[in-house]
Amino acid sequence: MSKELLDKLQSWYDDDQHDKIVEAIEQLPESERDYELVGHYGRALNNLGRYTEALQQLLSVEQQGKQDATWNWRIGYSYFYMHQWEKALSAFEQFDRLEPGDADVDRYIEACHDIMVRQAVAIREITRVPFRERDFSQFWEMSDYADKSYVEAPPTAEMIASIEEELRYKLPADYIWLMQQQNGGVPVNTCFPTAVSTSWAEDHVAITGIMGIGREKAYSLGGSLGSNFMQEEWGYPDIGVVLCDCPSAGHDVIMLDYRACGRDGEPAVVHVDQEAGYYVTFLAPNFATFIAGLVNEEAFDTSEQDKLDDLDKVEYAQFSSLLQSLCEKADGIDRIEAVIRNICTQIVEDKGYFAFHADELSMLMYDIQFWLYAGANPGVTRAQYLAEYEKMIAFAQGFSTGGYAPDFVSSWLDERIKQGDIVNKEGVLSFTAAATERLVGKLIAIESGLGDEG
Structure with missing residues (x-):
């Protein structure tokens, strides 16, 4: 060669x-x-x-x-x-x-x-109690959300054939049978144990709901957020059919995997992780085994330990290089790092985990990050700031929320502009003098309440 x-x-x-x-x-x-x-x-x-x-x-x-x-x-x-x-x-x-x-x-x-x-x-287990002889009377959770987003009318033979033709895969017989009992919905048990860690957890994946056979509801196989949408818009591989959406809102899904059996065979069930380059994790050899293996989220409740871990993170984890450099350039606050850690500790105490949403303390953290960044970059534009935002805390190593919802940041910025706290002069964004004074006053008050260092 x-x-x-x-x-x-x-x-x-x-x-x-x-x-x-x-x-x-x-x-x-x-x-x-x-x-x-x-x-x-x-x-x-x-x-x-x-x-x-x-x-x-x-x-x-x-x-x-x-x-x-x-x-x-x-x-x-x-x-x-x-x-x-x-x-x-x-x-x-x-x-x-x-x-x-x-x-x-x-x-x-x-x-x-x-x-x-x-x-x-x-x-x-399946041999002990055959799938179609199982009691599914308590399988589904009854809710307005499930009815609105998932539950379709019972599928007709014509609808099943039409969806199979659209997706180009033959649906598993046990899946069709279960959908004939209730066509899609949110199960009571939403977790499936895994041998390896994923972006969701170290020992399991979670689902939000199971897609039904139809096109009327958003989360149906042929719905607006169904299988073809997830593959065409989110880039999921053409290995089969997207069966379940997950709490990550698109960043991972459960699929029927036909690679080993062909388009007309009995597919395995896999987890596909967009966050890991669409990494595929095997879950079950078939649909029936997947359904029988679902367990309640209480089996994986780690909220107390997660809170302790996040409290430790916000108190001791190293800031990103960007956030650290911005703190060193902060004007008017001597102990801005301690102030940020104090605010974030309160966020974890309130929520049980480290994340920014639209609550008062999160809005304060959005204010602080913009104040720090704009202070060091006086010519900052909207596009520049939104592109740099994730490098400060959201996707940093160490002191990090581990992700963020861009809409929260955009909405915060729009709200501050609407309120007149942030002005846009020929594309350059900055806090007004009055808004800066109010923010620095809040931070000084927090700083004054902190104990001595060391």
């Missing part, structure tokens, strides 16, 4: 252009595809979700690959996403023997073990 081709393959891999890798290799005669090229080919097919093809290619060089950690990683990856857990585990364990201590491999090994145990338990 020429160095020029190798460099191209690596460049395409770095740019996530896996289709170009496949196209380039497939143009070569099979007789010219050496062990290294087959490895690149298999990796690209894996990254395109073509696991069966990737496996076929990688197995063609099995004798050379058995003692190669990279080959074992790639074949383990194929087996894992084909839901062949024992073979995946064997490959990952071989990698670990050859190159111990890889964090990603350790994660997959843990996931294989956990999935195999959970799957055995789930199969026993």
Whole structure:
């Protein structure tokens, strides 16, 4: 293999252009595809979700690959996403023997073990009480929100066929049966245990509701916020059907995954995490097992510990470099860092966690951040400030809320402009002298109530 081709393959891999890798290799005669090229080919097919093809290619060089950690990683990856857990585990364990201590491999090994145990338990449970013989009388939560956003009329055969044609996937029989009892809604139990951490939690994912078969309600498969919307507008991969929305409001979803079974087969249920580059986490081998495995959120109630962790964070965590530099330039307040920590401690005490919304203390923190930023950047525009905002606290390392709702910040800014506290002069934003005086007065009052340092 020429160095020029190798460099191209690596460049395409770095740019996530896996289709170009496949196209380039497939143009070569099979007789010219050496062990290294087959490895690149298999990796690209894996990254395109073509696991069966990737496996076929990688197995063609099995004798050379058995003692190669990279080959074992790639074949383990194929087996894992084909839901062949024992073979995946064997490959990952071989990698670990050859190159111990890889964090990603350790994660997959843990996931294989956990999935195999959970799957055995789930199969026993489903066998003990068949899905359609279960008592679903207490399954759904009754609420105006559920009725307005999820619950459709019972699906007709024509509606089922129409939705399947629109989505291009055959819906699972057990899902259709459950929707015929109630067509979508919010279940009482909204959590599903996981073997690995996600953007939602270390040990589980949560759902907001289950989409029904129809188009009338926003959260139906064919609704305005349904499966096609999530894939077209939010970029979720075309591996199947978005089944459940999650509390993150779009940043993760539950999907029916047809990659291993084809469009007419029995799909697995997976969690897809936009926050982690659309990372896919296996949940259950089928819809029935997923539903049977849902547990109540009380099983994962960590609110007390979360509050303690956030109190520790706002008291001791390091400020972002941007916020730290702005505090050092603050005019009129000697202990602005202590003032910010005091306000944020009260926010955590009030809410039980660290987040800014539209309450009085959050509005004060919006004021402080703008005052600090505009003081150091006197020519700041709206676009500049909204782009820089997240670097101060929202997405910083250490002292951070771990995210934010942009609408809250925009609404705060609009409100301050409407009130006349912030003026816009030829695109440049600034607090008025009167607004600055009031804000600094509040901060001095807070500062005066703080104990001595040390």
